[in-house]
Amino acid sequence: MKIKITYLLIVVVSFYLVSCSGSSSKDDAAKKDSIVSPIELITQQINKNPNIDSLYKQRAELYLAIGKTEKALADVRMALQINSEKTEYHILLGDIYLAMGNIELSKKSLINAFDMDPRNPEPSLKLAELNLFLQDYEKVYLYANKAIEIDNYNAPAYFIKGFAHLEQDDTAKAITAMQKATQNDAEYYDAFIMLGKIFDNKKDPIAGNYLKTAVRIRPESVEAHYNYGLWLQEHGLFDEAFSQYNALLTIDPxxxxxxxxxxxxxxxxxxxxxxxxxxxxxxxxxxxxxxxxxxxxxxxxxxxxxxxxxxxxxxxxxxxxxxxxxxxxxxxxxxxx
CATH class of the missing domain: 1.25.40.10 (Tetratricopeptide repeat domain)
Structure with missing residues (x-):
């Protein structure tokens, strides 16, 4: 089983600063002039305070979220030029390089972050993810275990280990690791979905419980409704399956x-x-x-x-x-x- 690793990106919620004055014939023009994007707001702050590293980091994250990787790279480099001691900037640099498809520079940036702050689980976790993508399972377990040493309740680290075991066809270890993830985080959607699929492949009816929980965790997820609906269908629970499919179709008609x-x-x-x-x-x-x-x-x-x-x-x-x-x-x- 293969997966494509996608790092967390910031969800940008646009907001508007709308002036309500003036006649109705001028409203549209006034509103258009008053719309300010998050990037524009941060740019205004940078223009006033060009030596504040955190502002460049914030803008880099926003650029990365909308796929403008070159601009994101320029901003995180500026943040590092001002303050190279921030681990989070090196992690962000690794994310940007990965988004650009430069695996080696991504790995180098994350290793720098790991070396700078070995008690921070995030660099270890991201290195585990990256090595899972590269199918270097020895390093997956190395970095995932380091993240767990720092935080024994690190659910994503157990999940990554579970995925690695699954790719190596060790279903028993995959189940153990992913169940540990759900024990540490009862809202860990991805782990519940994967456990549902694993147990379904094993024809174990407990799969339905995991898939139902995934729907509870993310009631707006097309994937969750479809997987649970299909499980219900395959077990002859047609009315319940219809309910899941209809819920799905309200989200995705x-x-x-x-x-x-x-x-x-x-x-x-x-x-x-x-x-x-x-x-x-x-x-x-x-x-x-x-x-x-x-x-x-x-x-x-x-x-x-x-x-x-x-x-x-x-x-x-x-x-x-x-x-x-x-x-x-x-x-x-x-x-x-």
Whole structure:
């Protein structure tokens, strides 16, 4: 199992300073002039106080959050030029280099941070993450264990160890480490999701408890609702599955997988073919290249003896997915109907 490491970025919430004076015909222009972005506000402060290192660090974080890595790099270098003793600046430098794809300089910056402040768990944690990305598992465990030595309740360190064990196909150790993460942080969403998937692969019904907890932790997560909904579906709990998929669709109305799964349940388990057609159609509207949705809508039409519609959908599925065996067999089956 492979993952792509994504470091935490600051979520920038834009805010507005709006002047309410003036006539209604001038309101739009006045509002436009009064909008000040967080970056602009910090830039104004830097212009007034060019030797305050923390301001450059704050602006670098904002630039990094919106993908302007060159500007972020320039700002963190300025912060370091003013004050090179701040561990957090070296960590940020490592994050920026990683975002730029420069693994070696990222690693060097994080090692500098680690050497400067060996009692700070963050450099160890990020070095563990980086080495997980590089699949250098010996170093993953080295740095994760260092983070745990500093803070025995460091849930992310246990999670990273668990992921490394999983990539090395040691499921038992992966479970132990990730359960430790959830014991140390009862709101650790990623660990609950992963444990749910691991136990589901083992056909252990406890998977449902982990996936349900993930939904509780992040009720606005499409991933959480989908994973739990699919688990419920696979265990024949269709009404509960519908509830999860419908919650998902309120968050993401164009989620083709949720529409498809509801259609599939109506087709296969409820034999409600008109409903199935309705939901497969919504899946197709969400993704007009969804071959499986065309095929299953074709099956629904076939069950209703609407053979022309079925034939059309089977042919469309075949055009989207060449040599689609199920579609070929279906076309043969209704050839003379």
């Amino acid at each position: 164009h989620n083709k997988a949720a529409w498809y799964n509801i259609g599939y349940i109506n087709l296969v388990y409820f034999e409600n073919y008109n409903k199935a057609i309705e939901y497969f159609t919504r899946a197709i509207e969400s993704d007009p290249t969804y071959a499986e949705a065309y095929f299953n809508r074709g099956l629904s039409y076939e069950q209703l003896n609407q053979f022309d519609n079925a034939r059309s959908d089977y042919n469309k599925a075949l055009s989207l997915k060449h040599n689609y065996e199920n579609a070929l067999k279906a076309l043969e089956r209704i050839e003379n109907k």
